[in-house]
Amino acid sequence: MKRLPDRRSLATRVADLIRDEVLGGEWKEALPGQRALADRFRVSRPTIAAAVAQLRRERLLRVEPGRPSRVMRSAASRRSRPAASRTIRVLSTLPFDNLSYRSLYCFCELERRLAEEGYRIEIHSEPVLRKAHPFAMLERLARMPPAACWILHGARPEIQAWFARRSLPVVLTSAAEEGLDLPFVDFAYEAMARHAAGLLLRQGHRRVGLLLNRHARVGERRLERTLREEIEVCARADGRLFTFEQDGAPGSVERAMAQARDGATSVSAILATGTGVAMLALGHLAQNGARVPRDLSFLCCQEDPLIQCHVPDVTRYRGSMRGFARAVQRLTLDVAAGSAVRRNILLMPEFHRGATLAPSR
The missing domain is CATH 3.40.50.2300 (Response regulator)
Known part of the structure; x- marks a missing residue:
């Protein structure tokens, strides 16, 4: 039998995605805000509002003005056994407009490669983490639904130590600080x-x-x-x-x-x-x-x-950077799968002789 085009509205399809996440245990008590949902599903906020309204009519959510949409207690009985997280979170201490071409290319390549393995990538740019005491922001991030793995980009020593103390699954995009046993990818x-x-x-x-x-x-x-x-x-x-x-x-x-x-x-x-x-x-x-x-x-x-x-x-x-993204992908998949093998990957760049090196005069 031939498959017919999906003629449902975009809001209905987004409602299906949110319903799957709720019943799968991704959001146990409340949904993220509309802006976060819009970023996650890459749709407009009016589309998110329409999808939430549909789920309210299904008695899956309770919606109150000015407050996060709450998951109804009756939804708990309908939940299936929570599946392993398929979310990979990238945490950058630099704002997007300050990221280098190399970093942006790496993130795009990484997103493509992880999507092929069935993972969804979330990129969080949090410049506040560059302050002397970033721990309140880190605690807020930790209260989000669990991630299969965190990828830390440009993480300062105290942030690396915070993740190490909590034994969270993590991969660094540069060498770990001395004394921290965290897996990383870096150049040699x-x-x-x-x-x-x-x-x-x-x-x-x-x-x-x-x-x-x-x-x-x-x-x-x-x-x-x-x-x-x-x-x-x-x-x-x-x-x-x-x-x-x-x-x-x-x-x-x-x-x-x-x-x-x-x-x-x-x-x-x-x-x-x-x-x-x-x-x-x-x-x-x-x-x-x-x-x-x-x-x-x-x-x-x-x-x-x-x-x-x-x-x-x-x-x-x-x-x-393609090789770098490939190495981060391999290490991330190992960590997400719970591999007990600690691996640090060092990549040797190719030397390009160019024309700016000459004998000393």
């Missing part, structure tokens, strides 16, 4: 540092600068430590690594670059940890008449479409 910064140090030393560079964010993540701090060890040990007495801390703002990067060209702390090569900082630094050099790589060699630890357009072609490490 220590291996990258050893490779970069070897390149620079073979080109005769002995005074090397590192543009490092003052709120650097664990992987970037390990890169700094390994780079210092390689340069100062292998080059012996004349090897020196100068760390120029900045916060990513143009003025901060400009001051760091001024230090890198000052007599006492001048360097012949610079390694930047991020593409945004790299572009600001290269712009500062061009504005001040410095020629790259004739006057200063320059390397970057990341790649994005913007830095690909720079002339001369920037020497850099190209981490595959």
Whole structure:
């Protein structure tokens, strides 16, 4: 028999989805607000209101003005045994408009891959988590229906520790803080540092600068430590690594670059940890008449479409965001399935020689 088109209204189909969630035990006492439901089902708030009105007529919900829609007690007897959660929650401490191209691409690829496995992804952007005491917000998030796994993006040490104390299923998109046994995916910064140090030393560079964010993540701090060890040990007495801390703002990067060209702390090569900082630094050099790589060699630890357009072609490490998303997906599925095996995945970027690395003069 041929299947006929589904001619029911959108509100009726959304009501079916909400009913399934209620009877499946996703919402035991009350529904989220209309805005949250609209975001979840990707429909308008009037459509959500129409769907809720239908469920009220079915005596599944009790609706009162100004209050969340409550689940009727009679619905409890109709509930089936709760199924395992098929929701994956991504928690970002940065607002969406501040996320990098790399992060946005990773989230989109991750959503597509997890959907193929039957999971629905929820992305929560909570800049308040960057404050000194984010625990009230974390407690509110914890009261949401259980998630099969949480993916933490840009999580500070106290947030990682909070999830660890509660033994919540979690995957980090950067290395876990020291002492925390949490699964993560990250790039192999220590291996990258050893490779970069070897390149620079073979080109005769002995005074090397590192543009490092003052709120650097664990992987970037390990890169700094390994780079210092390689340069100062292998080059012996004349090897020196100068760390120029900045916060990513143009003025901060400009001051760091001024230090890198000052007599006492001048360097012949610079390694930047991020593409945004790299572009600001290269712009500062061009504005001040410095020629790259004739006057200063320059390397970057990341790649994005913007830095690909720079002339001369920037020497850099190209981490595959598709590969990164694939690794996060694999680890997330393991954690969601309750795998007892602790796995940390380190990915080695591909080196792109470019045209900004030259022998020291």
